[in-house]
Amino acid sequence: MAGDHKSPYRGFAIEFAQHREYSPGDDVRHLDWKVLGRTERYYIKQYEQETNYIAHILIDGSESMLYKGSSAEISKLEYAKSVAACLSYLVLHQRDSVSLTLFDEDIRQHLPRSDARNQLFRVLETLTGFEPEGETALPHVLHEMARRVQRKGIVIIISDFFDEESDVIEGIQHLRFAGHEVLGLQVLDNDEIEFPFTGLVEFEGLENLENFKTRPSEIKKTYLTEMEGFRERLRSGFERSECHFVTMDTSKPLDDALGGYLTFRKETG
């Protein structure tokens, strides 16, 4: 991830390291004017760290994330954990900080930010030890995070976002107001996207929701329309808040989903 992201603290030096001679193409804003005035020689200031990037990773640990469809090898939660692990590795690898938060109705587990080398192991340990059990309340968690997190950074939300989308967008806007960059990674099973069911099916609601007996072919179009509308409303809500929103299909390889987004981010700076 080194050099692939923009720091929120652009233009502020963290820790001065040394001078070096100016060469054409260097940003003139980094010229040391005092040395120029004293010696009429052009020197560029160099710093110990270019940014102080902090990634706050939020994982939806509610029961709905346990769903694993017929064509998927892992559940949505396992997929989300994998995504979080990958992102943590990349962030820590460029010596940025990572914090990890697992939530359902409320924040269940929180690993404070750190750029220490063993942070990755703590992240992985937290992820593997987590077992989902409750219902989800994403908007509440987003508001809570906006209040708690002081240091600005990028907030990465990995969830299926099966919540009232307007409330979710409010939560996102709260985070944005607090100065955070927000990235929404919606993890969906292929069954939830394609709705490939046939025959007579009784859908048993996860998170204590009611059951429905139906003939899926009779409602498929309506379902797909509703689902697409939901995703579209989320996407547009994120975009209105100048945030990114990416949908991930658990039946697709992880590198496809993450690679696509990182390439996009590199291109957009």
Add this chain to the structure above:
Amino acid sequence: MPLLNTIMIWGTAAVAIPIIIHLMNRRRFRKVPWAAIRFLKISVERNQRRMKIEEWILLLLRCAIVALIAFALARPVSDLISGRWLASQTVAGVVIDHSGSMATATGVGGKTKLDTAREAATGILSGLPNGSATSVVSAADTPGEGVLEPTLDSSRADRAVEEIRQTYRTTDLLPAIDGAADAIENRAATRRELIIITDGQSAGWKQFDAIIRRLETAKTKARPVIVLVGEPGVEGDNLAVTRLAQNTPVAAIGQPLRLSVEVTNFGPLEADNVTVQLSVDGAEAGEPVDIGDIPPGESRAVTTFAALPGEGHHRIAATLPGGDSLPLDDTRVIVVRAVKRSRALLVDGEPGRVPSESETFFLHNALVPVPPDRAEDFYIAADVVTPSALPGTDLDDYDAIFLANVSELTRSSAQQIADFVGAGGGLAVFPGKNVNRSFYNVELHSELGLLPAGFGDAYPEDSNGPGLTLQAGGYDHPLVALWNDPGAGTLASARTRRALRLEIPKSETGGQTAPGTAKVVLRYNDGSPAVVEGEFGLGRVFQFSSSADTEWTDLPVRLGFLPLIHRVFGGVLQRKGGGLNVQVGSPFVRRFPSEFIQREAMVYAAGTAVSEGTLIKVQDLGGGAAGIEYANTDLAGTYEVSLTDPPEVISFATQMDPAESDPEPLSEPQLERLRSVADVVRWEGPGSLAAVLGNEGSGGSEIWLPLIVIAGLLALLELFLAQRFSRVK
């Protein structure tokens, strides 16, 4: 709406099947845990109403299809719809009278009434709608051959009509009508016809009231039609030999056989100078016997004689010159068994000092009523022995044994006599003062079953009173039927002072005496039995109630004693070769010793070729007896039963019921009653039935075809909708 297959209406209960399948399907949902319930809920709620309506439409269609098929299978009939493409089945039961009277010539084209009946039946069958089922049965005294179960094969029905044979049987239409009505009543059809084709001879409607009741019952489901063939009152002359009987008790070689011949004039005009020709074994026996003039409706009987050429069975026929309207009754045949000499063994229980005091004196004189010097030539021989000599006597030499006042017998002698009778011998038992009643009742009656009755108390109590006399008339038993003719004398002149009461058990179960075979031959004037007859094995037993001498009764010195004893003896001999003459239609039964069981016999019917014989086997009749029974006696005449090992030929004859010769038609009141339960039509050629058979409504049409078509269309609609509804929405 009438249903032809009512039971199938229960099939409409099958409408429950789609409902059950629907309900069962509701329990067969595959369970899937689901997170995105929110969108599912919206989708379901939005489509719920449409899905329910679609489900109801498909369910109703499926139920309707099942109900329509079940209803169609019940074969409903409606007269609201008509069309050639709709089934309209008629079931006809045709009963054709083929009794003896149907052989009467109609005077039209040399046809008999049966020919006309066949013509009428063929016309009726050809007039039935295509696809009709028909049963054809011949009728006489029993339902004859034919096709009882209605067949859709019209050629088979036509063939059955053609194959109906003329028989000599008597007529009783009820069994055939009953059978035909049963066959069509429960047959699914839009229209049922019960057609009875007969000559309407009064004698054929013996059970007239029962037939009326049966037709009334049949009328609720079928339409009875009686088709009368032949024109009443136009029959020509008809003389019939209505009786030919052997009057001599024993048919012996060299002895004139007395025969009684009766001829009846059933024609409308007096028959002049009627003669009848006797023949023995096909050869004319003497000149024709002149009977004289016979007024219409009257009978004349003559007695004539014939000589039998040798031992064995002989065919004796009485034949009229013929040429009248019913040839079947112009000849009557009987079979008699001639014997060379018969022997009787008289066991004397009280020999006396001189022959005239002997208990068997009168019996001997009655059996051999000739001077001693001519006794050797007489056809009956009689030997007298005492009871003590019985064990040393070879009973196989005798045809009958007479026990006269025998006190009792040793057990071995009793068994010896029982074996003798069981093998076909005869036994006559006379009581007397010496008789040990306990021996007779226990050993001979109860244990052996040899005697048909037990000996009760002696009666009348006052032996000096007027005593008992034998019945003066009303002789039912053939043995004594002779005395129904006053010219033959009387038995009533004899006075019996003492007798042992004959106690006939109500039901015999022990011994070999066939249950219920005890018959009273003769009674006293007080109604008590005087002589009782019973069967034992192959033989016959006559049990008298009074003595064989004059000690208790003066019968032995009366004129009637000789013919009575002769007839008893003759009865024993007839039993040996008995049942040789039976009425047409009745079975010929012959008993044999048990070792004959499973032996084969060929029966050749009258007038048929040797190659057309019927093979039958001697059957086990139980109780150590065996016998044959041949029931196919449709034709009058002589039949031969040929046995092998040892070779033996038995002849028997069948005679037509004289009633069949009587053309007396149903009376107008009877016809009127028939018209109340059936259409009565006289056959006057093709087309004469159209007025009856053609005018009735068709009874409606079966509508199963349109129902099935509708069910098929609904099935297609269901298929289409099911496909359409199951598309992804």
